[in-house]
Amino acid sequence: MTNQTDDAFHSALWRIYNRRQPARPWEDGENLPWNDPEFSERMLREHLDQTHGAASRQRPEILRQVDWFWQQLDLAPGARVLDITCGPGLYTTELARRGVQVTGIDFSPASIRYARDLAAQEGVADRCTFIQADVRMALAEQTGQSYDAALFIYGQLSVFTRAETATLLRQADAALRPGGRMVIELLDFERIDKSDSNFWFTDDRGLWGDRPFMVLGERYWDTAERTAIDRFHVIDLETGAMQVIGLPDCGYETEEFLSLLHACGFTSAEAHRAWDNIGLYDAEEWITYVATR
């Protein structure tokens, strides 16, 4: 090890020692770095890995979910759907295969590239539009587009502050036609882990790097915000360089979220537990809301 590397490890460890405890949601990090080009390439591998469903669900589950959307959102060929945080377009493309016209928004460069390629390979590029942008900027531009339906799935809405979430829901409502429907998937408040904990692991290669790294992580539950934050200290074991990433997960009790949907303009909304038992491995963790403009 050079003196410079020694200094980097030394400084990383002192930064950890001096960290704020407990971490605060949004002040100590607001999301994973999905839009970082290298991280997004590594995350794309996780989305496509069929041995787990951590980033996107596995293909057989996606097909069951799309069948469910078809019924719940009253879809038919020719319908227009907005897929908010569409990732690599696994739902978008499947909907397009079934004749739907889909617009996907996501800020991960690797995912949007993959989504475009997939739509072209499947011969449905003419039914897919992908927008690479932060939804907090891009959703407002969809106002008045009269979509028949919108999706905001796999819990992604809960990384935003309550105020941002309300804005996003108002914007999504304004993007729908009257009577248009939206599916939002959030963790079941009762099942969110509300304890503080810490964890560490090492790997040669994975989501956090393409060479040996160590992750020192901790989780806090902020009672006032009703929000968890996972903070990851990711140390590159060759250079000692450290990245600190905070991932908030805002909890909503079911009644609170249904009231929020009404306050944001939706005329009716219902909560479905455990994905109506369509057969998803982690279905019990989730509440799926279907809201109508």
Ligand SMILES: C[S@@+](CC[C@H](N)C(=O)[O-])C[C@H]1O[C@@H](n2cnc3c(N)ncnc32)[C@H](O)[C@@H]1O
């Ligand atoms: C858990 S993945 C789910 C992707 C997709 N819905 C699926 O289930 O396959 C969350 C996605 O949200 C995207 N995302 C997170 N924050 C975002 C933001 N502020 N603007 C746009 N996309 C965002 C990420 O890039 C990622 O593709």
